[in-house]
Amino acid sequence: MPSPSLAIEARSLVKTYGRLRAVDGVDFSVRAGEIFGVVGPNGAGKTTTIECLEGLRMPDGGELRVLGLDPRRDGRELRERIGVQLQQSALPDDMKVWEALDLFASYYRDPAPWAPLLDRLEIGDKRNARFAKLSGGQKQRLFIALALVNDPELVFLDELTTGLDPHARRAMWDLVRGVRERGKTVFLTTHYMEEAEQLCDRVLVVDHGRVVALDSPANLIRDLAGEVRILFTAEAGFDPAPLRALEGVARVERNGDRVLVAGRGDRLICVVINALDARGIRFRDLRTEQPDLEDVFLALTAEAGLDGGAR
Amino acid sequence: MRGFAKLAWIEIKLYLRQPEAAFFTLFFPLILLFIFGSIYGNEPSPFFNGRGMVDVSTPAYLAMIIGSVGLLSIAIAVAGYREKGVLRRYRATPLRPAAILASEVIVHFLMTLLGGALLIAAARIVYGLRFPGRAVVLLAGFTLGAMSFFAVGFLLASVARTARVAFILGLVLYFPNLFLSGAAIPKETFPQAIRSAGKFIPLTHVVDLLQGLWFGDPIGQHLTEIAVLTGLLVLGVVVSAWTFRWE
Numbered sequence: 001m002p003s004p005s006l007a008i009e010a011r012s013l014v015k016t017y018g019r020l021r022a023v024d025g026v027d028f029s030v031r032a033g034e035i036f037g038v039v040g041p042n043g044a045g046k047t048t049t050i051e052c053l054e055g056l057r058m059p060d061g062g063e064l065r066v067l068g069l070d071p072r073r074d075g076r077e078l079r080e081r082i083g084v085q086l087q088q089s090a091l092p093d094d095m096k097v098w099e100a101l102d103l104f105a106s107y108y109r110d111p112a113p114w115a116p117l118l119d120r121l122e123i124g125d126k127r128n129a130r131f132a133k134l135s136g137g138q139k140q141r142l143f144i145a146l147a148l149v150n151d152p153e154l155v156f157l158d159e160l161t162t163g164l165d166p167h168a169r170r171a172m173w174d175l176v177r178g179v180r181e182r183g184k185t186v187f188l189t190t191h192y193m194e195e196a197e198q199l200c201d202r203v204l205v206v207d208h209g210r211v212v213a214l215d216s217p218a219n220l221i222r223d224l225a226g227e228v229r230i231l232f233t234a235e236a237g238f239d240p241a242p243l244r245a246l247e248g249v250a251r252v253e254r255n256g257d258r259v260l261v262a263g264r265g266d267r268l269i270c271v272v273i274n275a276l277d278a279r280g281i282r283f284r285d286l287r288t289e290q291p292d293l294e295d296v297f298l299a300l301t302a303e304a305g306l307d308g309g310a311r
Numbered sequence: 312m313r314g315f316a317k318l319a320w321i322e323i324k325l326y327l328r329q330p331e332a333a334f335f336t337l338f339f340p341l342i343l344l345f346i347f348g349s350i351y352g353n354e355p356s357p358f359f360n361g362r363g364m365v366d367v368s369t370p371a372y373l374a375m376i377i378g379s380v381g382l383l384s385i386a387i388a389v390a391g392y393r394e395k396g397v398l399r400r401y402r403a404t405p406l407r408p409a410a411i412l413a414s415e416v417i418v419h420f421l422m423t424l425l426g427g428a429l430l431i432a433a434a435r436i437v438y439g440l441r442f443p444g445r446a447v448v449l450l451a452g453f454t455l456g457a458m459s460f461f462a463v464g465f466l467l468a469s470v471a472r473t474a475r476v477a478f479i480l481g482l483v484l485y486f487p488n489l490f491l492s493g494a495a496i497p498k499e500t501f502p503q504a505i506r507s508a509g510k511f512i513p514l515t516h517v518v519d520l521l522q523g524l525w526f527g528d529p530i531g532q533h534l535t536e537i538a539v540l541t542g543l544l545v546l547g548v549v550v551s552a553w554t555f556r557w558e
């Protein structure tokens with residue numbers, strides 16, 4: 001059953017803490033070479049899932065295959081081949097940045113040179129700083145460097161850009177894309193929908209330990225957030241009737257000379273522009289309003305509210 | 312072994328970067344040595360059964376180092392690593408979990424040895440320390456005592472959720488061990504009642520064993536101490552293996 005083109009396969013994964021089913025029958029698979037994201041409210045079970053995949057927590061049920069290995073039994077061999085950035089962890093206060101990289105590199109059969117990694121993460125000038133003296137974002141970068149120090153086939157990044165400034169966040173996206181371009185697989189969690197949308201090939205939405213949706217960001221947005229809106233300014237005497245008959249158009253509204261066409265589908269905008277063109281209708285200031293992944297997230301996990309974590 | 316040697320080396324550096332830990336292990340015994348040495352010197356005295364104060368106190372101070380490293384340093388270091396998430400991060404690598412714990416044992420043992428060596432060197436240079444026993448046998452006794460107390464340290468780290476709790480538990484155990492065992496204050500000054508009570512203090516057995524071996528007693532004379540310390544070692548290892556948590 002294990003397929004070489006799948007980096008991860010999870011079937012009916014279950015993890016309970018006492019009476020709480022933190023992960024409650026989760027199924028998904030991750031293709032090799034993919035950037036795969038998990039989003040969900042606080043306490044949804046993202047960290048629990050990721051740590052089961054890393055072999056750091058023992059699932060209570062289900063089947064797991066990570067790089068063809070069973071994290072329950074082959075944890076050590078697995079950790080040789082994966083990179084791990086934990087949501088919560090630390091290094092000894094007095095350990096210096098270069099010592100941490102030198103130490104972690106020595107744990108692996110085939111480590112990557114770590115000096116360029118420090119430069120890429122822009123903490124090269126902090127080589128001699130002690131862990132306790134680093135800022136939150138610098139610690140985060142160090143942990144990402146440690147996750148990449150063995151040039152892993154599969155990297156797990158649990159909230160990789162939490163605590164990073166917007167520049168660093170974008171630099172991190174480039175870094176992640178670079179990792180993928182070298183043929184590696186990335187599994188990440190995030191609370192930033194923009195990040196999931198920009199970075200991920202596919203996104204798993206979880207809530208209360210269950211899968212709510214799994215698809216590419218574009219598909220999730222199209223399927224779940226509903227309508228695309230097209231707005232333009234038409235010349236006087238514009239007749240909305242022909243537009244209403246177009247495929248995918250749900251409604252057309254006029255407000256003075258502003259026209260709003262709402263509907264569904266990737267092709268909606270082409271269809272509308274072609275129709276306007278074909279009829280010789282002049283328009284200007286055309287723009288589209290598309291829902292983003294944040295709307296999807298809010299719609300899918302709406303009922304939970306602030307106490308979503310407390311069940 | 313990959314990574315293990317490097318981890319141990321970094322842990323040594325980290326140990327020496329913490330002034331408090333280094334103080335207790337490396338310098339506190341020297342301070343005691345110089346205080347009491349300057350008062351009593353090392354002339355043979357009837358009070359110490361014809362032995363010199365420094366000759367009698369040096370093995371007792373060795374026991375003190377063992378007690379402080381086991382009950383304080385190890386317990387605090389391991390509980391602190393767990394509390395902060397250092398153990399979690401280490402465990403997410405291919406390093407064997409046992410290697411992480413073994414490196415703590417080795418590093419703390421090396422520091423204990425270093426503290427002992429500094430003490431012996433200072434006592435020898437300043438007070439002309441005499442050592443009639445056999446070095447190998449003494450080292451074996453020292454190692455047994457250290458491992459027993461390290462096992463207790465791991466036990467404390469296992470039951471304590473935080474470094475603070477480990478510190479408090481460690482102190483609660485350390486002070487009676489330090490003062491009632493004869494490690495810090497010569498047993499010769501104790502009233503008989505306290506001497507008898509001292510038999511129930513684990514560190515007393517380290518003091519007795521090391522003092523005996525220091526003066527060349529045959530091992531057969533110290534089977535009780537050896538049995539007690541071995542029992543402590545087994546108990547500590549078994550209970551910590553049972554209760555140890557990585558996070």
Ligand SMILES: Nc1ncnc2c1ncn2[C@@H]1O[C@H](COP(=O)(O)OP(=O)(O)OP(=O)(O)O)[C@@H](O)[C@H]1O
Nearest residue numbers: 017022040041042043044045046047048049087309
């Ligand atoms: N070690 C643990 N013991 C008991 N309960 C736990 C433990 N770890 C997590 N939980 C509970 O399991 C649930 C899922 O937690 P998890 O950390 O996986 O959520 P998450 O999706 O990563 O949340 P966040 O976005 O806040 O990081 C939460 O309700 C949490 O309280």
Ligand SMILES: [Mg+2]
Nearest residue numbers: 046047048087
């Ligand atoms: Mg989490």
